[in-house]
Amino acid sequence: MTEPSAGRPATRWTMLGIISLGFVTLTLNWFDVATAFGAIGAEFDVGLDSLTLLISLFIIGYGLAHVPGGMLATAIGMKRTLVIGLAVQGLSGVLSGLSTTYPLLAVFRTVSGIGGSIFIAVAFAAVIVWFRDGPVTLALGITGGAAFSGGAAFALYVWIYLQRATGWHLSLIIAGLLELLVAGVTLMWFRTPAGAPALTGTRFDPAALRAALVSRDLWLYGIALMGGYGAYFTTSQVFTEYATEERGFPPTMAGLLSALIALAGIPGSVLGGLVADRTRNLRAIIVGSLLTCAVFLALIPVVPTGALWALGIGIGASMIFGFAAWSAVPARVTRIAHEHLGTATGLMLTLAGVGGFFVPLVFGHLVPATGFRTGWFVLAAVSLVFALVGVFGRNAAAPTVKAAPTPVNTVGGTW
Numbered sequence: 001m002t003e004p005s006a007g008r009p010a011t012r013w014t015m016l017g018i019i020s021l022g023f024v025t026l027t028l029n030w031f032d033v034a035t036a037f038g039a040i041g042a043e044f045d046v047g048l049d050s051l052t053l054l055i056s057l058f059i060i061g062y063g064l065a066h067v068p069g070g071m072l073a074t075a076i077g078m079k080r081t082l083v084i085g086l087a088v089q090g091l092s093g094v095l096s097g098l099s100t101t102y103p104l105l106a107v108f109r110t111v112s113g114i115g116g117s118i119f120i121a122v123a124f125a126a127v128i129v130w131f132r133d134g135p136v137t138l139a140l141g142i143t144g145g146a147a148f149s150g151g152a153a154f155a156l157y158v159w160i161y162l163q164r165a166t167g168w169h170l171s172l173i174i175a176g177l178l179e180l181l182v183a184g185v186t187l188m189w190f191r192t193p194a195g196a197p198a199l200t201g202t203r204f205d206p207a208a209l210r211a212a213l214v215s216r217d218l219w220l221y222g223i224a225l226m227g228g229y230g231a232y233f234t235t236s237q238v239f240t241e242y243a244t245e246e247r248g249f250p251p252t253m254a255g256l257l258s259a260l261i262a263l264a265g266i267p268g269s270v271l272g273g274l275v276a277d278r279t280r281n282l283r284a285i286i287v288g289s290l291l292t293c294a295v296f297l298a299l300i301p302v303v304p305t306g307a308l309w310a311l312g313i314g315i316g317a318s319m320i321f322g323f324a325a326w327s328a329v330p331a332r333v334t335r336i337a338h339e340h341l342g343t344a345t346g347l348m349l350t351l352a353g354v355g356g357f358f359v360p361l362v363f364g365h366l367v368p369a370t371g372f373r374t375g376w377f378v379l380a381a382v383s384l385v386f387a388l389v390g391v392f393g394r395n396a397a398a399p400t401v402k403a404a405p406t407p408v409n410t411v412g413g414t415w
Helices: 012-031 034-044 048-064 066-076 078-097 102-130 136-166 168-189 206-213 216-224 226-245 251-263 265-277 282-299 305-327 338-370 372-392
Strands: none
Touching (some): 012 102, 012 168, 034 048, 034 136, 048 066, 048 102, 066 102, 078 102, 102 338, 226 282, 226 338, 251 265, 305 338
16 A cells, blocks of 8 residues: 555545544444443443543553554554554444444444544644644644544434434444545545655654653653643543433433533634744643633533533533644744654653553542442542643744744653
8 A cells, every 4th residue: 555645635624524533433333332332231241441441441552552652653654543543443343333242342432542542642643743734723632622622522412313213233334334435535545645655655764763762841741731631531431421310301301411522612612723833831731721621621610500511611622722732843943854753742642541541440439339420520620630630831932833934853851
């Protein structure tokens, strides 16, 4: 399989559209299991702890392959790696739907996370190389924020109706097939920018790779997101059950409430990208959005039921508002060489994924013993504590990414 960077003209916005399709199907195959929790629990006779374990298993798979996925992209090229990631997750989605036991479903959810992990770190890098001399943070917000949130919202609300019509098994199979279709679209039409042969596969530069992996800012910002990352995915996937069991929402309205958490990320991500492109103070955006999210989480058990709508929107908008700036750190703060952007982004996502694994797991065991009220307070506290680590991160060198004749092969601020 070749990965041409020349030939038929390709625009950055066309490439952004292709990558965005990948993000939509990534999150569709991530969150569609959450809407089937009730049916899965009934069929396999498992409770909330086992259901939230499915979230954690996806996240652990998702965290495991970020750095290897970035290294794979360096070795075989960006396009091939994007296609492999989408294909692995899509096939795992199909196999998840075919699962006849809980252990089988758990295995395929883990493999699904691995596929998503391979795709997403390289997808962020693909956006950066296409928009390196343009509105890069806005572009990252559109893909990692708007498209990501759109797919999650589609899974959390619209997919409910498909599951009711076809059953959860077939609905997961359909979602997997859609991602396999997007893998085919990526294979056919994705291109890397002309004049960047390293992006089609190159030899490892050990010194540059080591510099990326020991970058102080990548570690600080990755750790800062641990709590909020896990809290966001926990909230978006269990809010339906909380609203139904504790606040008396009808199931359809509770599903819409969860979907709003994801939908709010669409305007939040675009606005966050626009703001971040016009300032060098990425630290304030990242830390401020995480602290705001922590406040909203702490308010969940104490506000009147009607106010849950505002809190859901606030959590989704604030979290993804800062995520656009966060995902621009490798390009705008540490100035990683383009062929190592996937690995650098993968390191940050892996660190965040640690929280994504442990936070839902803790929440799932805490709530049956102490109740949802304590669970929400713990999510808020964890988000706040980790967010403060970001205070020690550096800011970008300039408000916008400037065009450069060649990538920079060093990373500032190592440990």
